[in-house]
Amino acid sequence: MSQNGHKVIGTRPIRHDGVDKVTGRAIYGADIQLTGLLYGAIKRSPHPHARIKSIDTSRAEAHPGVRAVVTAHDLPQIADKLADLGEAIVNLRDASNNVLAYGKVLYKGHAVAGVAAVNLHVAQEAVELIDVEYEPLPHVTGVLEAMEDGAPILHEDMKTTSMGEETDKVSNIANHFQHKMGEPDDGFAEADVVVEREFTTQTVHQGYIETHNATALWNEEGQLTIWTSTQGAFSVRDQMSEILQMPISKVKIVPLEIGGGFGGKISVYLDPVAALLSKKTGHPVKMTMTRDEVFEGTGPTPGSYLKVKMGATNDGRLTAATAYMAYEAGAYPGSPVGAGAGCIFTPYDIPNVQIDGYDVCVNKPKTNAYRAPGATNAAFATETVVDEISEKLGVDPLEFRVKNGAKEGTRRADGPVHPVIGCIETTEAALNCEHYRSSLDKTANGKVRGRGVASGYWFNFNGGRSAISVSINPDGTINMLEGSTDIGGSRASIAMQLAETIGLEATDIKPYVVDTDSIGYTDVTGGSRTTFGTGYAAHATGQALIREMKERASKLWDVPADAIDFADGVFSYRDDAEKRGTFKELASQAGDAGGPVVAQVSTNPDGSGGGAFATHVVDVEVDRETGKVDILRYTAVQDAGTAIHPSYVEGQMQGGVVQGIGWGLNEEYIYNDAGSMTNASFLDYRMPTTLDLPMIETIIVEVPNESHPYGVRGVGEVPIVPPPAALANAIYDATGVRLRDLPMSPPRVQQALAENGG
Amino acid sequence: MSKKVHVQTNINGEAVDFLCEPRNSLLEVLRDELDLTGAKEGCNNGNCGACNVVMDGRLVNSCCVLGVEADGCEITTIEGIGAAANLHPLQQKFLEHAALQCGICTPGFIVSAKALLDSNPNPSEDEVRYWLAGNLCRCTGYDKIVRAVLDARNGA
Ligand code: FES
Ligand code: FES
Numbered sequence: 003m004s005q006n007g008h009k010v011i012g013t014r015p016i017r018h019d020g021v022d023k024v025t026g027r028a029i030y031g032a033d034i035q036l037t038g039l040l041y042g043a044i045k046r047s048p049h050p051h052a053r054i055k056s057i058d059t060s061r062a063e064a065h066p067g068v069r070a071v072v073t074a075h076d077l078p079q080i081a082d083k084l085a086d087l088g089e090a091i092v093n094l095r096d097a098s099n100n101v102l103a104y105g106k107v108l109y110k111g112h113a114v115a116g117v118a119a120v121n122l123h124v125a126q127e128a129v130e131l132i133d134v135e136y137e138p139l140p141h142v143t144g145v146l147e148a149m150e151d152g153a154p155i156l157h158e159d160m161k162t163t164s165m166g167e168e169t170d171k172v173s174n175i176a177n178h179f180q181h182k183m184g185e186p187d188d189g190f191a192e193a194d195v196v197v198e199r200e201f202t203t204q205t206v207h208q209g210y211i212e213t214h215n216a217t218a219l220w221n222e223e224g225q226l227t228i229w230t231s232t233q234g235a236f237s238v239r240d241q242m243s244e245i246l247q248m249p250i251s252k253v254k255i256v257p258l259e260i261g262g263g264f265g266g267k268i269s270v271y272l273d274p275v276a277a278l279l280s281k282k283t284g285h286p287v288k289m290t291m292t293r294d295e296v297f298e299g300t301g302p303t304p305g306s307y308l309k310v311k312m313g314a315t316n317d318g319r320l321t322a323a324t325a326y327m328a329y330e331a332g333a334y335p336g337s338p339v340g341a342g343a344g345c346i347f348t349p350y351d352i353p354n355v356q357i358d359g360y361d362v363c364v365n366k367p368k369t370n371a372y373r374a375p376g377a378t379n380a381a382f383a384t385e386t387v388v389d390e391i392s393e394k395l396g397v398d399p400l401e402f403r404v405k406n407g408a409k410e411g412t413r414r415a416d417g418p419v420h421p422v423i424g425c426i427e428t429t430e431a432a433l434n435c436e437h438y439r440s441s442l443d444k445t446a447n448g449k450v451r452g453r454g455v456a457s458g459y460w461f462n463f464n465g466g467r468s469a470i471s472v473s474i475n476p477d478g479t480i481n482m483l484e485g486s487t488d489i490g491g492s493r494a495s496i497a498m499q500l501a502e503t504i505g506l507e508a509t510d511i512k513p514y515v516v517d518t519d520s521i522g523y524t525d526v527t528g529g530s531r532t533t534f535g536t537g538y539a540a541h542a543t544g545q546a547l548i549r550e551m552k553e554r555a556s557k558l559w560d561v562p563a564d565a566i567d568f569a570d571g572v573f574s575y576r577d578d579a580e581k582r583g584t585f586k587e588l589a590s591q592a593g594d595a596g597g598p599v600v601a602q603v604s605t606n607p608d609g610s611g612g613g614a615f616a617t618h619v620v621d622v623e624v625d626r627e628t629g630k631v632d633i634l635r636y637t638a639v640q641d642a643g644t645a646i647h648p649s650y651v652e653g654q655m656q657g658g659v660v661q662g663i664g665w666g667l668n669e670e671y672i673y674n675d676a677g678s679m680t681n682a683s684f685l686d687y688r689m690p691t692t693l694d695l696p697m698i699e700t701i702i703v704e705v706p707n708e709s710h711p712y713g714v715r716g717v718g719e720v721p722i723v724p725p726p727a728a729l730a731n732a733i734y735d736a737t738g739v740r741l742r743d744l745p746m747s748p749p750r751v752q753q754a755l756a757e758n759g760g
Numbered sequence: 761m762s763k764k765v766h767v768q769t770n771i772n773g774e775a776v777d778f779l780c781e782p783r784n785s786l787l788e789v790l791r792d793e794l795d796l797t798g799a800k801e802g803c804n805n806g807n808c809g810a811c812n813v814v815m816d817g818r819l820v821n822s823c824c825v826l827g828v829e830a831d832g833c834e835i836t837t838i839e840g841i842g843a844a845a846n847l848h849p850l851q852q853k854f855l856e857h858a859a860l861q862c863g864i865c866t867p868g869f870i871v872s873a874k875a876l877l878d879s880n881p882n883p884s885e886d887e888v889r890y891w892l893a894g895n896l897c898r899c900t901g902y903d904k905i906v907r908a909v910l911d912a913r914n915g916a
Binding site: 019020027028029030032033035122123208210212259264292293489490491647649652653657659684689690691693695698 | 781783788791795796797798799800801802803804805807808810837838839841842843844847851854855856857858860861862863864865866867870888889890892893894895896897898899900901902903904905906907
């Protein structure tokens with residue numbers, strides 16, 4: 003038995019889908035084979051910004067083996083309409099134009115046409131035979147340049163919305179919003195120490211190892227089936243129905259195993275094109291992206307410019323903070339600047355705050371969610387300024403964070419008031435951990451060493467809609483159908499909550515992720531919601547099964563149902579100790595008393611309770627000559643509410659940390675003057691490897707979430723938030739030089755050290 | 761379309777013949793012709809290791825080998841390393857250590873790690889990290905993968 007009296011929660015069973023995945027049997031999106039399958043490929047723009055004057059597909063169509071070619075003219079042109087895709091609100095007209103460019107291309111890599119052929123090579127040959135005539139236009143790829151008057155304009159009809167009102171101004175600034183609380187000017191007047199700094203971050207990609215894929219079959223009855231890897235099968239169904247203007251009942255999405263997403267596999271790219279090609283050819287059409295297409299044609303997370311100012315009194319109290327946040331949306335509006343603004347000062351209790359956010363279009367791929375979208379950019383700024391203030395005040399940076407930490411009742415600048423959260427508990431655990439208390443030699447092997455800390459916050463999105471459908475087998479095992487695609491062990495974490503509720507073992511539950519015709523609407527696997535939201539539904543399903551089993555026992559035992567108790571996995575009749583049975587014992591007889599036992603439950607909890615907080619500690623070694631930063635030791639501390647399967651909670655923490663390390667030290671889209679990304683491969687876009695890292699130590703703090711029956715908080719996203727700032731603070735501790743531009747790659751570090759004599 | 765070539769191989773202990781175009785990679789042949797989809801495509805240019813197989817005792821990126829080059833070769837793919845009833849110790853340790861999240865990189869890691877243990881049954885953590893640096897995983901941060909491999913050593 004684990005802690006808190008739980009039998010299953012807190013244990014580490016082998017995940018249900020594990021054997022299939024270690025033996026290579028699991029079927030991922032690109033693994034599907036269908037009779038009569040054709041293969042598709044996409045023609046993409048070589049220009050970052052251009053008007054499409056004409057597209058001539060005749061040479062491609064005449065190429066032997068080619069079966070069909072489609073362009074934006076095959077897509078219904080749809081009106082402006084906003085839709086919530088789970089992690090972002092998108093305009094469906096933009097979504098359609100992003101799938102196949104209409105009129106203009108807005109970034110290099112923008113899709114302009116699709117081809118279906120007998121095999122992939124023939125399709126790729128045909129792509130080269132599509133003749134597109136462009137009128138190149140001036141382009142802009144940097145956020146500040148794009149905001150200037152006179153910058154090349156991406157959308158001639160887009161007027162800036164400012165503070166909720168549409169203005170007359172046509173510019174690349176889609177939206178400017180402001181959150182204000184208290185009087186920042188008064189707060190800064192009270193402060194003894196004020197620090198104001200500017201920061202930049204570059205475009206980075208989620209970097210999932212599986213590239214995007216979609217296989218479509220449009221049958222004779224006009225019924226469309228799509229097999230794909232997605233974080234949200236129902237979200238794909240919604241998008242398909244809107245982009246193709248077809249009834250939702252005509253679309254079925256079959257989610258196959260998914261090889262990573264991190265927010266990047268919610269929007270559709272290939273799916274509508276594959277559908278059109280299937281409609282034209284009458285055959286199933288499979289499309290997969292190459293790696294460079296993933297970099298150049300799918301949504302990364304934005305580059306940004308931030309200016310953050312914070313003030314504190316000599317006794318160590320934060321009095322005011324302001325932030326100016328400009329995020330690149332990419333080709334269409336909708337950067338995560340709003341989410342970033344909700345997180346930027348949230349680990350702190352600050353009375354006077356003003357946040358100005360700008361959502362800015364640039365000639366880069368439309369950005370997409372990436373693990374705590376918007377929060378990492380924000381924390382890089384705040385957490386570096388907090389470090390500087392702590393230093394000026396001569397206080398330990400974690401003690402400063404504890405003293406100013408947010409707690410139940412603290413109001414966020416964007417409005418909400420925190421319920422029970424584990425912000426201070428997490429920081430205290432970091433303060434007291436062995437790593438933070440250990441000593442660090444400041445020089446070794448001719449290199450310098452330093453330690454840094456940083457915190458982070460992510461508000462787990464609303465619990466969201468989840469459905470579960472179960473049937474009980476006579477041997478007492480349970481088939482559990484769910485709509486949440488399993489991206490990192492959620493079959494296990496959800497099955498464990500059902501098992502806990504009804505007193506079974508995790509292995510007694512057989513979880514299946516099923517298609518959109520077979521289960522109720524389920525929101526995306528994203529926003530740190532799955533183990534929370536679908537776990538919430540699993541608990542409710544367990545309750546429903548207990549009620550149903552009491553009814554069955556009442557018939558079998560001929561006693562009133564309300565006199566039957568359920569405790570410790572056993573049903574028992576209050577007045578006769580003989581009349582008792584475990585869930586499994588009853589399951590073998592229950593079918594005789596009213597037919598097979600089944601239950602269907604759907605939930606949409608009211609909010610997700612308090613969000614997730616993390617504090618990280620890192621030791622680095624800096625080579626002054628080369629500018630290379632090595633990580634000596636890393637500890638991540640995080641409040642998980644209740645850790646359902648601690649191994650997968652640790653795994654989320656470790657994975658998030660390492661993505662944050664990549665973002666902090668190496669990863670960036672490098673653009674040339676022509677507006678082209680010059681490093682669109684895994685060789686040149688440098689993600690961390692085994693050799694770049696030590697083990698990642700984890701400390702799970704458990705401050706149960708009041709809004710979940712088992713106290714679960716989302717854990718997936720917040721671990722990516724602190725690393726870049728923690729690394730910058732560690733590099734400062736080692737070298738005496740503060741870096742405020744990401745990534746802190748060897749050339750940047752070398753240059754910063756040279757400029758600052760560090 | 762160019763003429764197909766007849767290729768004779770031994771895959772996972774069985775004689776296998778196939779036809780392929782000279783431009784088809786071994787990865788394409790395995791996945792699209794032979795239904796061996798355990799090898800995954802993450803980059804198609806030798807940078808992620810998701811497609812790794814062992815060819816005549818050497819670990820290779822199957823995306824960087826042509827199908828025709830496999831003529832006369834012995835190939836081991838993830839499908840030949842172990843099945844549910846007889847998991848290889850590495851597969852068992854990956855499960856026990858929760859060394860996979862999405863799992864797309866897992867076949868490549870297990871093939872690579874097996875090649876390491878076959879040549880060096882008792883590698884140090886540094887040796888494991890050095891050997892596996894050609895395999896990318898974006899989910900796990902590698903901690904649990906490295907632990908699983910260390911735990912699968914003969915000497916462990
Ligand atoms: S697919 Fe072969 S190395 Fe990436
Ligand atoms: S487990 Fe997802 S890439 Fe390794």
